[in-house]
Amino acid sequence: MNRRRHAIATLTVVCALTVLASPALTLQAAAAPLPPPPKQPQKTLEEVREEIDELYRQAAVxxxxxxxxxxxxxxxxxxxxxxxxxxxxxxxxxxxxxxxxxxxxxxxxxxxxxxxxxxxxxxxxxxxxxxxxxxxxxxxxxxxxxxxxxxxxxxxxxxxxxxxxxxxxxxxxxxxxxxxxxxxxxxxxxxxxxxESQLAAEERARLLALEQQAQYRAQTKWLDSGILRDLNQQATPAGRRAVEFATAQIGKPYVWGAEGPGSYDCSGLTQSAWGAAGLSIPRTSQEQWRLLKHVDIKDMRPGDLIVYYKDASHIGMYVGNGAIVHAPRPGRNVTLTGAGTMEILGVVRPE
The missing domain is CATH 1.10.287 (Helix Hairpins)
Incomplete structure (x- = not known):
């Protein structure tokens, strides 16, 4: 009886080994598809907007x-x-x-x-x-x-x-x-x-709308602080000439490294505007922030320069009524926008 059981067990093992060693089954096992890789989480349009903004900020630095x-x-x-x-x-x-x-x-x-x-x-x-x-x-x-x-x-x-x-x-x-x-x-x-190019036309339109909404919210919050109540809206004669020059450049394209007359980057515009008013100021936004006279935002007047972000990587000219003229970034033109639409670092006065 024991011999019979031993023979049956041996036969079972041999059959199993024969099946496992079968070329057809081995090929079938090798050809079995791998599980698909886990899907990357889809970025929201707002996240894409923030990523694009950060890339352009790094380009500005x-x-x-x-x-x-x-x-x-x-x-x-x-x-x-x-x-x-x-x-x-x-x-x-x-x-x-x-x-x-x-x-x-x-x-x-x-x-x-x-x-x-x-x-x-x-x-x-x-x-x-x-x-x-x-x-x-x-x-x-x-x-x-x-x-x-x-x-x-x-x-x-x-x-x-x-x-x-x-x-x-x-x-x-x-x-x-x-x-x-x-x-x-x-x-x-x-x-x-x-x-940006990876977005469909409809998504690009929504992206621009999101950008405008973010700017509107930031400007509204800034104005709601009551900042304009005590601001001096009177420019000096030199400040007026600088503002006139800067506003006359509206519509010209942003080009990094450009100082005019056909295109500007942000500090190239402010330097050229004050140069037209008869005053020489440093070339870069960081040097303008470092070397020009700092004034409290409540004492700001047209012609003063507002410096943005902690690294002073952007600058625009205050023109009154809560607005600035600035050269925003590649792909955009010199424009008029709210002074509170970006993170303000401080204000400097060339005069």
Missing amino acids: ATDAYNLAEEKTKEQSAEIVQLARMIVAGQQKIADLKARAGATARAQYRNGGLPDGAQLVLTNDPQLFLDNAGRLKEGQKATTDLLAELTQTQAELTTYAKDASDNWTKLEANRVKQAKAKKEINDKIDAAKKL
Whole structure:
């Protein structure tokens, strides 16, 4: 009985192994479809809007870095040119001083190699001695001054050459910064455009509506704070000229790095507007925030500049009645909008 059970068990195992080893079943098992990957959660249109806004903000930060590097490059290039002119002038001065020193040496040679002082001592004419003593003293001072001037000019040339070398090194470093910032700007803009392009026409229209609604809510909240009650609506003559210039640019496209006249970025517009009013201000929004006079928002008047976001990456000109003129971002034009539609960092006054 036990032998029979053992034989049945052995037969069962053999059959099972035969089935598992069957090529048809092995192929069928290998061909079985894998379970589908888990679906990524679909982003809402509001989330897409926020992502696009953030990409354009990052592009604005990179634009500031580009503009600052470009400004420094211009300054250093001008300094190198100026130093080169000073080096040429210094070399010419050294050549003139050496010529004068050579003339003195030749005069001494013509006198038999004796210095003027020795010739004076050897003279037998007392009157000649007295007449020439004063001239000798003057000549010695002139020779000493000549040598001192030659030494100083040579030292200045060494300093000019070092300064030129240092400025060249800085110039190259800023060119590298420009290239890096330019790539970052284009990458961020391309990423934002790609997100927008993936939306259907209806979704793009809804996206714009969401953006306008967000701006309306922010502006309404800002106005409801009572901010306009005590604001000075009177611009100074220079402020009025700056506002007139800025508003005249409405409709022109935003182009990063642009300073007009056909297109602007945000700080290029404010700099150009105040330049038209006769006042030079820094090139970037971050430098305008850092270097211009800060004023309390309750003391704001038309012509003042409102700086936005914690990193001072955007700026617009207050024109009165709770509005600003600004160059928003790539794909948009210079426009008039509510001053409270973005996160305000503070206010600066160019005057």
